[in-house]
Amino acid sequence: MKILVVEDEKQIADFVKKGLTEQxxxxxxxxxxxxxxxxxxxxxxxxxxxDIMLPGRDGLSILRQFRKKGHTTPVILLTARxxxxxxxxxxxxxxxDYLTKPFYVEELIARLHAVIRRSSDEQMSxxxxxxxxxxxxxxxVKRAGTPVxxxxxxFNLLEYLxxxxxxxxxxTQILEHVWGYDFxxxxxxxxxxxxxxxxxxxxxxxxxxxxxIRGVGYRVVKDGVI
Amino acid sequence: xxxxxxxxxxMMLSVSVSGLVLxxxxxxxxxxxxxxxxxxxxxxxxxxxxxxxxxxxxxxxxEDFELALEGATRNDASRRFSFxxxxxxxxxxxxxxxxxxxxxxxxxxxxxxxxxxxxxxVYTEMDGKxxxxxxxxxxxxxSLVVAADLGPYLAQFDRIRLTFLLVFAVALLCVGGGSxxxxxxxxxxxxxxxxxxxxxxxxxxERRLPQGMGGREIDxxxxxxxxxxxxxxxxFNHATRFSADxxxxxxxxxxxxxxxxxxxxxxxxxxxxxxxxxxxxxxxVQRLKVIIRRLLLLSLADAGRIRISPAPMxxxxxxxxxxxxxxxLAPELIVTQELEADAWVNADEALLQQxxxxxxxxxxxxxxxxGKIRFQLFRHDGAVRCAIANTSEGIPEEDRQRVFHRFYxxxxxxxxxxDGVGLGLSLAREIMRAHSGKLWLxxxxxxxxxFVLELPAWDEKAVDVTAESSAEIKT
Numbered sequence: 250m251k252i253l254v255v256e257d258e259k260q261i262a263d264f265v266k267k268g269l270t271e272q273x274x275x276x277x278x279x280x281x282x283x284x285x286x287x288x289x290x291x292x293x294x295x296x297x298x299x300d301i302m303l304p305g306r307d308g309l310s311i312l313r314q315f316r317k318k319g320h321t322t323p324v325i326l327l328t329a330r331x332x333x334x335x336x337x338x339x340x341x342x343x344x345x346d347y348l349t350k351p352f353y354v355e356e357l358i359a360r361l362h363a364v365i366r367r368s369s370d371e372q373m374s375x376x377x378x379x380x381x382x383x384x385x386x387x388x389x390v391k392r393a394g395t396p397v398x399x400x401x402x403x404f405n406l407l408e409y410l411x412x413x414x415x416x417x418x419x420x421t422q423i424l425e426h427v428w429g430y431d432f433x434x435x436x437x438x439x440x441x442x443x444x445x446x447x448x449x450x451x452x453x454x455x456x457x458x459x460x461x462i463r464g465v466g467y468r469v470v471k472d473g474v475i
Numbered sequence: 476x477x478x479x480x481x482x483x484x485x486m487m488l489s490v491s492v493s494g495l496v497l498x499x500x501x502x503x504x505x506x507x508x509x510x511x512x513x514x515x516x517x518x519x520x521x522x523x524x525x526x527x528x529x530x531x532x533x534x535x536x537x538e539d540f541e542l543a544l545e546g547a548t549r550n551d552a553s554r555r556f557s558f559x560x561x562x563x564x565x566x567x568x569x570x571x572x573x574x575x576x577x578x579x580x581x582x583x584x585x586x587x588x589x590x591x592x593x594x595x596x597v598y599t600e601m602d603g604k605x606x607x608x609x610x611x612x613x614x615x616x617x618s619l620v621v622a623a624d625l626g627p628y629l630a631q632f633d634r635i636r637l638t639f640l641l642v643f644a645v646a647l648l649c650v651g652g653g654s655x656x657x658x659x660x661x662x663x664x665x666x667x668x669x670x671x672x673x674x675x676x677x678x679x680x681e682r683r684l685p686q687g688m689g690g691r692e693i694d695x696x697x698x699x700x701x702x703x704x705x706x707x708x709x710x711f712n713h714a715t716r717f718s719a720d721x722x723x724x725x726x727x728x729x730x731x732x733x734x735x736x737x738x739x740x741x742x743x744x745x746x747x748x749x750x751x752x753x754x755x756x757x758x759x760v761q762r763l764k765v766i767i768r769r770l771l772l773l774s775l776a777d778a779g780r781i782r783i784s785p786a787p788m789x790x791x792x793x794x795x796x797x798x799x800x801x802x803x804l805a806p807e808l809i810v811t812q813e814l815e816a817d818a819w820v821n822a823d824e825a826l827l828q829q830x831x832x833x834x835x836x837x838x839x840x841x842x843x844x845x846g847k848i849r850f851q852l853f854r855h856d857g858a859v860r861c862a863i864a865n866t867s868e869g870i871p872e873e874d875r876q877r878v879f880h881r882f883y884x885x886x887x888x889x890x891x892x893x894d895g896v897g898l899g900l901s902l903a904r905e906i907m908r909a910h911s912g913k914l915w916l917x918x919x920x921x922x923x924x925x926f927v928l929e930l931p932a933w934d935e936k937a938v939d940v941t942a943e944s945s946a947e948i949k950t
Contacts, residue, residue: 258727264734329726351730351764353737402796417741419754421761428800429828441803464751465740 251275255285256300256327268354272413282306289315296365300327309342316343323364353422355413376411378469379458381450383411392450402427403446410459415471417462443467482658489654494647501639508635517623518597521610524621525595529612537569555624562617577602578622664693680708715778722771733760769898776905783823783909787933790859791818791852793828797835798850805839814852818859821933822910830906833899834926838865859932862917864925875916879904
């Protein structure tokens with residue numbers, strides 16, 4: 250999966266590239282608006298990650314031009330300005346999704362999966378870890394072929410973790426993403442829900458799908474290997 | 476107070492001034508008129524008549540006089556003269572045809588007595604019904620009495636007086652009405668100015684008042700006002716843009732910080748002290764993110780640019796979810812709930828959730844050990860209300876107004892224990908405002924603090940009906 254990341258801030262581009270590469274994406278970087286315009290018109294990408302504030306042409310005008318020429322490649326906008334304001338402008342211009350800074354790279358990965366799936370109808374909706382399979386479209390969870398019933402919160406929590414197997418999530422990160430809490434990370438909430446989720450998806454204590462990283466947070470075991 | 480109205484005062488003033496002028500003029504005119512047509516002229520006419528004929532002797536002469544008198548007044552209904560002649564003893568020796576008998580006894584009383592003076596006397600006498608003006612000219616042989624009926628004169632004066640009063644009233648009405656209309660027209664542009672000004676709020680400071688609403692004076696006022704608005708807009712935009720820019724400028728380094736820390740966290744050995752440290756640093760980054768996000772939202776709210784993407788949702792379900800969280804977050808608190816089901820509202824779920832979370836967060840933080848939290852949700856007058864009450868040491872009276880101020884905390888000493896950076900309540904209020912809703916600190920029993928938020932109810936039926944009717948139109 251080939252992704253073009255257009256971001257002029259080198260350090261941001263670096264960690265994005267690293268994170269995406271780890272998840273199996275092929276990443277090209279570009280740090281100038283004019284150059285980005287050239288590349289997206291002449292090379293094929295599966296998705297484009299586009300910062301709005303760029304030297305040369307800005308992201309929105311690149312996107313407008315790109316869509317005007319009839320290209321349908323999914324584009325995710327990165328924005329640092331007011332999220333609510335730019336969301337509307339960006340989506341009107343033809344972006345498939347947007348992400349406000351600061352963002353976690355797994356958030357970007359999740360959205361990339363979503364937009365690529367949307368554009369190619371590819372069946373990437375099935376996520377797997379160990380004997381657990383999660384269908385993010387039908388919101389069905391199966392453990393070794395047996396359906397598991399989850400509450401909507403538990404499902405969101407599981408989906409979030411299982412999207413990036415092996416990646417460590419801090420409790421605040423989980424709280425922010427799954428609950429939308431933006432304050433006072435009282436991490437009890439996460440711990441209690443993780444315990445409930447574990448009881449349902451991996452009752453076998455010696456072989457947990459969700460692993461606790463002491464003093465940090467949680468992660469989904471990658472390929473069944475700790 | 477009606478007298479505080481400029482219009483009323485203008486009207487009252489002009490009415491009283493013109494009333495005074497009219498009154499003075501009327502008084503003067505009355506006197507002049509009275510002098511011209513009334514007493515003096517009549518008296519001298521009577522005197523002349525008695526003088527001219529005082530020497531007439533005998534019936535013939537008196538009959539001639541009567542004829543002359545009738546001839547002189549035939550064409551003038553307002554003047555009725557008659558006369559009588561009385562001898563020294565007071566006997567009536569001649570009376571003209573129209574002599575009112577009622578006057579005779581009084582006449583005698585006047586003429587009787589030797590001490591009565593010779594010569595001319597003029598006075599008024601009643602003949603029982605109507606007043607008469609009498610001129611008595613007495614000589615040694617007899618007295619000639621000429622009488623003029625005052626009735627027509629008085630009637631004439633009555634008419635004049637009535638006319639005066641009518642003119643007076645009409646004039647005052649005209650002046651009053653006219654001045655009210657003038658004042659109304661003069662004030663009208665001011666009213667329009669007030670209306671136009673009322674529509675300008677902090678959210679649309681770029682608006683200006685239109686010119687040409689009234690005369691030159693109003694235009695000047697509009698000019699000055701518009702200039703003031705411009706200065707206000709400039710500094711307001713400056714302030715808003717400053718916080719927006721600041722938030723923006725902070726976000727890039729924050730993205731790098733968070734991204735790199737996350738990267739390092741992933742690479743550190745699982746559960747190592749290094750990874751734990753990195754985790755704590757990420758939490759601090761999270762705290763910074765929260766502050767910046769809230770400041771940005773507040774600055775958007777100030778500029779009236781919080782845009783919400785509302786969708787119909789059940790407020791009771793959202794609150795129930797949050798109550799579930801409370802039971803995990805603060806298991807030592809006793810939570811009670813009375814929620815009406817199916818409380819539909821049209822709201823931006825993420826923002827609304829944040830507003831309620833902020834309230835609940837406070838209800839937990841400012842609670843007393845082993846305290847209570849009570850949730851109530853009910854419909855009220857086309858709106859949905861959610862009341863969140865908690866036991867508390869209470870908010871000091873003087874602080875009740877300030878709880879929605881930015882960076883406000885009830886007790887500064889709590890600032891470390893409490894993590895909400897004091898923006899939660901003001902943000903919650905702005906979020907409610909953006910939803911055309913309200914948030915306020917309600918009166919609660921001693922030992923309780925209660926916040927109430929209100930949103931317009933979303934009426935499913937109303938929407939269904941319109942959908943149906945439009946479907947009908949199509950078919």
